[in-house]
Amino acid sequence: MTRAGHDTLQTRKTLTIDGKKYDYFSLKEAQAKLGDLSRLPYSMKVLFENLLRFEDGRSVQVEDVEALKTWLATRKSEHEIAYRPARVLMQDFTGVPAVVDLATMREAMKALGGNAQKINPLTAVDLVIDHSVMVGEYGTTRSFKDNVDEEFKQNIERYQFLRWGQSAFKNFRVVPPGTGICHQVNVEYLAQTIWVEEDEDQKGVNIAYPDTLVGTDSHTTMVNGLGVLGWGVGGIEAEAAMLGQPVSMLIPEVIGFKITGKMKEGTTATDLVLMVTQMLRAKGVVNKFVEFYGPGLDALSLADRATIANMAPEYGATCGFFPIDAETIRYLNFTGRDPHRVKLVEAYAKEQGMWRDANSVDPIFTDTLEMDLSAVEPSMAGPKRPQDRVPLSKAVESIKAIAPEIRKSPVEGAGYDLEDGAVVIAAITSCTNTSNPDVLVAAGLVARKALAKGLTTKPWVKTSLAPGSQVVTDYLTKAGLQADLDKLGFNLVGYGCTTCIG
Known part of the structure; x- marks a missing residue:
């Protein structure tokens, strides 16, 4: 059960879906009294609704709601609010x-x-x-x-x-x-x-x-790809x-990240998120929301968005938010959510001005930056930090810069030497990568191609596959790719964080 505040601004309305009624706190009604706030970033509209719903004259006051109007004028704020996640x-x-x-x-x-x-x-x-x-x-x-x-x-x-x-x-x-x-x-x-x-x-x-939610893990941000x-x-x-207390926070700055174009063949969401991370690290987004917008969003699947949202801790932001749109609805249906709930999601988002499509007016942000998806190239994370992105085309010279002289050392009783730069752990895991079917299917296809060329795994490499969910095993098995991965030693080892947390 939930509780609501005093509704001083009288914004409580009713939405009917398939004959079933739901009360909600209308942003349109609030704007009739406060003035036009339609160009608030979508992530800020979530905070807007939260303040309206919990306005009780104590932890949340009307002045807190009005502070969002001031934010729209100045694009930043020192005003502290009480936010209650669902x-x-x-x-x-x-x-x-x-x-x-x-x-x-x-x-x-x-x-x-x-x-x-x-x-x-x-x-x-x-x-x-x-x-x-x-x-x-x-x-x-x-x-x-x-x-x-x-x-x-x-x-x-x-x-x-x-x-x-x-x-x-x-x-x-x-x-x-x-x-x-x-x-x-x-x-x-x-x-x-x-x-x-x-x-x-x-x-x-x-x-x-x-x-909405808070989580006891930094990569909780992944769910922002679903408009949460x-x-x-x-x-x-x-x-x-958990005990009903609000999260105290300053109204955040929101950095708009405009996405245009489409990704080239041969690039993945992992390549994309490494470039996004590099750009946002250079920008400086600590304690700020990042919100993605622009026509390029239509070229990103929900899995791609989740990959980008997941790495908010790496690019330093509080979150990386994607608004609700047709792709959100497609994914909710695809993953078997209750059809009635999916209808409610679409109707609610459109009624509240939280729906994004090609005709949506760009929100007003604190600051912006832009990326053309066609500029994304195959990349590797840096040797120490993901923002130290290394284009695949420069991988060899990058390794030479780290280890200009390659040393070798014999492995006692093994019959082979190990040298600087040798890969000893090859783990297909992490919540970032194994959430994306394109990346996992690509891994399976690489395994299949390797087998066709007669390649094998080196004896010193510890291989593992730890998917983010059983759904991954299902589609890899049905595609016949799990068998190829198994032959190279990438057998299923568990469903969990495994190597990613050491």
Whole structure:
């Protein structure tokens, strides 16, 4: 259940979808009283709605809403607001302490003679177990089973505790181990783009509002590719949000990133995001929102957008936001979301001025920069930092610059030497890469081509495939590409972060 504020500006209206009614807080009605705010960035419109809905005269006042009008004039602000996300996303490393605190609070309530069952998260919480699987076994058909068995053996107490938490607390769900990486599970399943909850003060009345979240992982930002505003926070902030407390923040600057053109054949979203990261690092976007706009968005799939949004921590922004449009709707349908909810997403976005299409007027931003997608070239992440992008055409000279003299060392009992620059770990993993079908299918096709040319994996290379979700295994298997990857040693080792977190 959710609660609403005083609605001093009288913006609460009703939207009907297939005969079902939803209350919502109208940005149009607010603008009739405050003046035209239609050219606010889409990400700021999400904050606008949040302030309208929670305006209670205490934590959120009408002056906080009015501060957005001032922002539109100055494009920056020192005004502090109280933002309440719709939900909290956690993973098993940073999320367990929060559940321990809830359990401790219940014990304290019981000791005081109160009802321990009243201690529950006030905001919906999803905890995805993805950080604990290790790649102990690799390169065989038993790798996945052996690694999962070892994972349960080492973490059984934690997992039993989390399973108890799911049954004991309201508003708390656990996605079990072996399912996927939390950010991809969030995009594919948990996120709804428009959230719906019953009004706690009016039984039977549902309120629709933008899906928003904070998460205890920096790459929580990935879901911004689906038009869901979210970013990573520390454990204390996430726990406060879980208990219904607002996130205190300054109204952010918003950097508009205009995208034009189309990508050339042979380039991927990974190449694109490395260039985006390099440009935004040079621009300086720390503590700022980045919002993508322009005609080039129509050439980016949802998976490509999620890849770009995912790496907001690498380019330094609070988030990298993509507004709701036809591609958002296509993806929600494609991933099996409830058809009624998908209709609500489209109708709500259009009613609230949160819908983007080719005819949309560009928002007003604090500052802007621009990229032509045709300029993207195959690239590698820098040897230490992703923003130190290395074009593939300059890879050889880049390695020579790092190691001008190649040293060799014999491996005792192995019959071969290792030299500077030798690849010893080849892991197809990370929430950034394994969320994108184009990248994963490309990996499978490279494996197939390598086999056709008689190439094999060097004996010193540790190979692994850890997809972001079971969906990846499904399409690689159906395409016949998993068999090619297996032959080179890239057998499934688990669904989780694995090598990416060391």
